Amino acid sequence: MLNGLYVMDPNRFDDVYGPEARAAIERHLTITSPPLTADRLTPDVLENLDVLVTGWGAPKLDAELLAAAPKLSLVLYGAGSIRPMVTPESWARGVRVTSAATANATPVAEFALSQILYALKHGWRYVLTARANAATAPRGNEIGVYGAVVGLLSLGATGLATARLLAHHNLVVQAHDPYADPEKAAQAGVRLVGLEELFATSDVVSLHAPLTPETHGIVGATLLESMKHDATLINTARGTLVDEAALVDVLSRRTDLFAVLDVTDPEPPVAGSPLFTMPNIVVTPHVAGSLGHERRRHGEAMAEELARYVAGEPLLYEISESGLARRA
Structure with a gap:
């Protein structure tokens, strides 16, 4: 022994x-x-x-x-x-x-799936609008799940786990990951695309990238501005993947966009952060991982x-x- x-x-x-x-x-x-x-x-x-x-x-x-x-x-x-x-x-x-990092991919992927599907129904938008107006929010023109395009930034353990869950729904799944194995991506039903195409053509972009010198602040003003009308950004990876000043600026002007942030920079956000009060951003307290x-x-x-x-x-x-x- x-x-x-x-x-x-x-x-x-x-x-x-x-x-x-x-x-x-x-x-x-x-x-x-x-x-x-x-x-x-x-x-x-x-x-x-x-x-x-x-x-x-x-x-x-x-x-x-x-x-x-x-x-x-x-x-x-x-x-x-x-x-x-x-x-x-x-x-x-x-x-x-x-x-056990790979084991942590499962709950993160489950949370990401829930937020992706909810975003395609504009769920959070209706909740926040109803709360702000103290009245039922009027229905919009959300596209729903069927045929929607979901973009994943990175196909590491969590990205692949998310892709496998998304495969059970009638969605188009695409990803950007310069290190991805094309064969594994194809097996998961994922189309590999460039970073700019990912943001410009996805109805929801879900971040799953590791934090490296190359990915620090990778989601900046240019990519955010390029997002489709009514698109949603979901971050369950690392807060510093996103330039939060740019996020606040772009979403204050592009009120059609939405962001779900389970991670922030710093974490938690400082008291009085606009992330807590903007009508098109919701912050959850890093609950995607294993609890x-x-x-x-x-x-x-x-x-x-x-x-x-x-x-x-x-x-x-x-x-x-x-x-x-x-x-x-």
């Missing part, structure tokens, strides 16, 4: 590693300590550690920790981005890291990865140093 240790934010531990996931993990790991927080790690609990089971609140894999844990070979990270945890020293040591027991998917994914590791099989969600450079 390998020696393991649970180390993470105690407020999220049970959400991620529920009874079933823990039972599966502990079939392969000897875990003698109760779950710890990163600040309680000492050399005596690290010296025989083979596998670190963690998530939000993970310890940083710096030189000091690695020196105290000479046997550490695998980290199961039951959350999303591993950037805050890994270091050049951990990559140099050859510590393998697998992440509560939805996080159990993360723990189950990590338990499955551990079983593969013990059996000497390839890990499905392992992240390499080079692969991390392309992720959010």
